[in-house]
Amino acid sequence: MYIVVAGAGKVGYHLTKELLAQGHEVVLIEKDNERALEVGEELGSVVIPHAADEGRWLIEAGVERADVVVAATGDDEDNLIICQLSELLSLRKGRRKPRTIARVNHPKNEMVLKRLGVDATVNTTSVMLPMIEEELSAHPAVHLMTLRRAGIELMEFIISAQCPASGRTVASLNLPGSVSLPLIVRGDETFGPSPETVLEAEDTIIALLPIDQEELVRTRLIGESV
């Protein structure tokens, strides 16, 4: 395949290297002269040291015969224009339009770019977020929010069968009056516990507590300190 990559930052550079290794024909466009030279030394003549959002350099890169254009700069608006220009320049020459892929840096712009005709978007934040969330949800104690001025934090605890709180009533935990447990999520059900509520394994407990009580609450609920 013939691929044009715009932007030789970490993303564009590694992508180009990888695509070349796979046997594709690749041209990389980078507007920063110094960076272009640096990358060019390693990758050879495939680097064009100019701005990809200026039509003439896209033409120079042979965009009208490209199968794919990847706009991988750190600016979403530049990536949008690079994709659109590639498409318009190809159509002007009577060629079929290349498939356009844009890197999105600000998650809010993902939908905008798609709506404005970019074929595919890659957003690092939305790739990483589910992974992070998954990591977090495996952890028994998660800080949800800190109200620093009030000295209060909102935390989530996941109870397992081994936890000291499992099988006990809320009242028997003997939590200080300044700690409240406003919410318990059990399966599909969400409810506010009473002192008689018995905590079960797999329960998710939302706790509102003074920051200096965190150690105590952790110990009583999940038997684990920081």
Added chain:
Amino acid sequence: MNVVIMGSGRVGGTLATRLSTLGHNVTIIDVTPGSFEKYLDSEFKGRTILGDGIDEDVLRSAGIQRADAFVAAAHGDNHNLMAAQIAKVTFGVKRVVARVNDAVRADIYGEIGLVTVSPSRIVAAAFEDALLDETRHEQDVAAAISERLLK
């Protein structure tokens, strides 16, 4: 006419004041605090919104849904082209004009129906007139944009 302008620099600020004086309902958006005080005239009667014009939420709070016209007059060509297309495609604003310095981009986007004003081209033409001493009177960029909007 309800007009939303992105970019309160010399061009956007002058245009905003001009349209406001003509009795239009103008909202001007800029990301830089202090730009309104710097470039808007005291005769400006419209609203100012601090934020980025490519952010749909910022555009909404500027009243883009009720706007008859949108002008992208900020600095970066790509920024202006993106904001102009959001106004046109997402919010269906009837009259959209973008300031695009690069003549190549101005032409290409002109071909697909976006109205563009290219200051570099206008200024070059004004210089040419001045040099060749012709009678065609010189236009400044703000006048060119307001003319296109009001046409």
